[in-house]
Amino acid sequence: MLAHVDMDAFYAAVEVLDRPELAGAPVIVGGGARGVVSAASYPARAFGVRSAMPLFEARRRCPQGIFVPVRMERYRQMSRRVMEVLGGFSPLLEQVSVDEAYLDLRGTPVLKAGPAAAGAAIKEAVATATGLTCSVGLAPLRYLAKIASDRDKPDGLTVVADVEAFLATVTLKEVPGCGAKARERLGALGLGRLIELRALGRERLERLLGAFGLRLWDLAHGRDPAGVELEREIKSVSHEETFARDIADRAALAAHLLNLAEKVSRRLRRYGLAGRTVTLKLRHQDFRLVTRRQSLPQPSDVTQEIYQAARELLVAYAPRGPFRLIGLAVSGLEPAGGGQGGLFDRQEQAKAQALGRAEDLVCQRFGQDALRRAGGLAVLGQDTPTGHDEVGKK
Numbered sequence: 001m002l003a004h005v006d007m008d009a010f011y012a013a014v015e016v017l018d019r020p021e022l023a024g025a026p027v028i029v030g031g032g033a034r035g036v037v038s039a040a041s042y043p044a045r046a047f048g049v050r051s052a053m054p055l056f057e058a059r060r061r062c063p064q065g066i067f068v069p070v071r072m073e074r075y076r077q078m079s080r081r082v083m084e085v086l087g088g089f090s091p092l093l094e095q096v097s098v099d100e101a102y103l104d105l106r107g108t109p110v111l112k113a114g115p116a117a118a119g120a121a122i123k124e125a126v127a128t129a130t131g132l133t134c135s136v137g138l139a140p141l142r143y144l145a146k147i148a149s150d151r152d153k154p155d156g157l158t159v160v161a162d163v164e165a166f167l168a169t170v171t172l173k174e175v176p177g178c179g180a181k182a183r184e185r186l187g188a189l190g191l192g193r194l195i196e197l198r199a200l201g202r203e204r205l206e207r208l209l210g211a212f213g214l215r216l217w218d219l220a221h222g223r224d225p226a227g228v229e230l231e232r233e234i235k236s237v238s239h240e241e242t243f244a245r246d247i248a249d250r251a252a253l254a255a256h257l258l259n260l261a262e263k264v265s266r267r268l269r270r271y272g273l274a275g276r277t278v279t280l281k282l283r284h285q286d287f288r289l290v291t292r293r294q295s296l297p298q299p300s301d302v303t304q305e306i307y308q309a310a311r312e313l314l315v316a317y318a319p320r321g322p323f324r325l326i327g328l329a330v331s332g333l334e335p336a337g338g339g340q341g342g343l344f345d346r347q348e349q350a351k352a353q354a355l356g357r358a359e360d361l362v363c364q365r366f367g368q369d370a371l372r373r374a375g376g377l378a379v380l381g382q383d384t385p386t387g388h389d390e391v392g393k394k
């Protein structure tokens with residue numbers, strides 16, 4: 001399930017946020033060299049004011065409008081806050097403009113309560129963090145999520161549960177990229193809705209509109225190869241602990257490492273990712289930091305596999321301790337479930353993943369310490385180390 005999140009009349013909404021006395025007023029943001037409207041509040045739109053309209057035309061249509069200059073720096077600042085909030089729902093976030101983003105929600109916790117609840121949670125989180133409203137569309141396909149987010153603006157939420165039923169309602173005007181010229185040509189053939197293009201046939205669409213015709217053919221059939229571009233792809237998931245007292249004992253270090261492997265693998269599963277490279281990090285008493293890494297035979301989100309690889313690295317390096325910090329990172333990430341192993345391997349891995357997910361549920365419900373593997377028990381009761389999470393971005 002993908003989500004398209006679009007802020008409502010973004011620039012104008014930020015102006016109203018900063019000057020609450022403008023609430024409900026026809027606020028028109030614009031000016032600069034081009035002398036056009038950059039954004040209009042919904043009350044201003046009621047007068048027929050639109051983005052990209054010349055300012056003199058906006059003044060003619062809405063003489064009582066409150067015209068304010070563009071403050072791009074301020075909008076960018078709010079945009080960063082919005083994207084931060086959205087990034088908390090899924091690591092697979094693609095920001096397409098200052099006020100618009102796609103999220104791939106597959107495998108994320110927020111989707112567990114269903115797409116409508118997920119959309120509501122996203123809207124609430126954005127509103128809480130920024131005081132601004134957005135419109136959210138959820139659909140299994142990118143272009144349908146985009147169309148859905150526009151259906152119920154402002155402050156909208158539209159879920160496409162049944163692709164075929166939703167497709168039947170989509171007009172050509174709503175299809176991203178389907179401009180006036182294309183609509184004119186199709187309109188001349190009496191075609192106004194996306195699914196009506198099915199009757200036209202692929203070849204005729206191509207003759208009529210070239211490559212875009214082929215694209216429309218796919219869209220009319222509910223096919224969209226475009227997913228969410230991993231613009232801000234997570235490159236690694238890591239966790240580290242700084243000890244209250246330096247540790248040289250290999251068994252104690254291994255016990256800490258197992259706890260780290262549990263935390264890291266749980267976060268991988270939460271994000272629906274698996275990683276190919278395991279990196280062990282150790283900090284000496286004199287603060288020298290060493291890292292050792294090795295590759296897994298196939299990408300994994302399984303605690304035991306990640307732990308085994310890290311433990312081999314630890315066993316080789318541990319005699320040079322004591323250490324003041326141990327860390328574990330998994331990188332070389334890709335969506336989980338794409339492994340190339342044989343059937344047996346995959347069955348074993350599926351079993352381990354199922355066990356991991358069961359653990360995740362227990363931990364969600366009762367907290368991290370509710371569940372510790374036998375090897376990890378050794379560290380309980382020692383001085384509590386300070387933990388540090390890190391999700392590495394490009």
Ligand SMILES: [Mg+2]
Pocket residue numbers: 006007008009010099100
């Ligand atoms: Mg917008």
